[in-house]
Amino acid sequence: MGRCVYCGTNYGAIFAGTLAEIKERGKLIIGTEPTFPPFEYVNENNEIVGFDIDIAKKIAEELGVELEILNLPFDSLIPALMSDKIDLIVAGMTITEERAKVIDFSIPYFNANQAIVVREDGNFKPEKLEDLMGKKVAVQLGTTGDLVVSEIEKVSITRFQKFTDAFLELQNKRVDAVVLDEAVANAYVKTFPKFIISAVIDTGEKYGIGVKKGNTELLDFVNSVLSNMFKSPYDLLVEKWFEETK
Numbered sequence: 001m002g003r004c005v006y007c008g009t010n011y012g013a014i015f016a017g018t019l020a021e022i023k024e025r026g027k028l029i030i031g032t033e034p035t036f037p038p039f040e041y042v043n044e045n046n047e048i049v050g051f052d053i054d055i056a057k058k059i060a061e062e063l064g065v066e067l068e069i070l071n072l073p074f075d076s077l078i079p080a081l082m083s084d085k086i087d088l089i090v091a092g093m094t095i096t097e098e099r100a101k102v103i104d105f106s107i108p109y110f111n112a113n114q115a116i117v118v119r120e121d122g123n124f125k126p127e128k129l130e131d132l133m134g135k136k137v138a139v140q141l142g143t144t145g146d147l148v149v150s151e152i153e154k155v156s157i158t159r160f161q162k163f164t165d166a167f168l169e170l171q172n173k174r175v176d177a178v179v180l181d182e183a184v185a186n187a188y189v190k191t192f193p194k195f196i197i198s199a200v201i202d203t204g205e206k207y208g209i210g211v212k213k214g215n216t217e218l219l220d221f222v223n224s225v226l227s228n229m230f231k232s233p234y235d236l237l238v239e240k241w242f243e244e245t246k
């Protein structure tokens, strides 16, 4: 990596993961953490599937290359992108100011809030974040859920790399609640009816695809694939008959 595919000059990390390099290598390498259904999870056939994976497939298809998915802990995704191990982060990652200092984000592609999940048969049914004061809460390390819970006073936090382990802890009554993104909470609660969502916290998050800082060519490409996906057949007709004639 880091070699100009045209002239062979070694430019350090600057050329890593450019469109030309991805095409030359014939595959797009994305990083994700797959305990996040329905965005990314491991199915019965041991394949990583989901909403994000379908988006990544579309990007790879538009590039005319194969898709390779690296399964990494969530808090390793940004370091992996920065050190050129992956071309993109596609992991339901919330666009935050802190993260945007070190990586670039695509246009937003999904809105999210945090949810508090508890045991259905228990008598602890928090209605707001403050109700977690003095309680034991499980989160995924390095997520926005982790940040939100870390702000609460006197809370005892257990940070897991996998959401599946966080829910095991809840099931085994070693924690009182799990805090995570609402759509994912819904997916877990649907599969495991012994858990319920007791509250949704309006955090107004938006997911973006992570791209290495300065790799504007790849960023523009990802944005164009996303914005095309957002367009309905009707939008495309309007574009064709009105906007393109301008």
Ligand code: ARG
Pocket (backbone or CB within 6 Å): 032, 033, 034, 035, 036, 040, 074, 091, 092, 093, 094, 095, 112, 140, 142, 143, 144, 145, 181
């Ligand atoms: N949206 C949250 C965040 O960005 C959680 C994302 C977790 N994603 C995952 N694939 N485990 O911090």
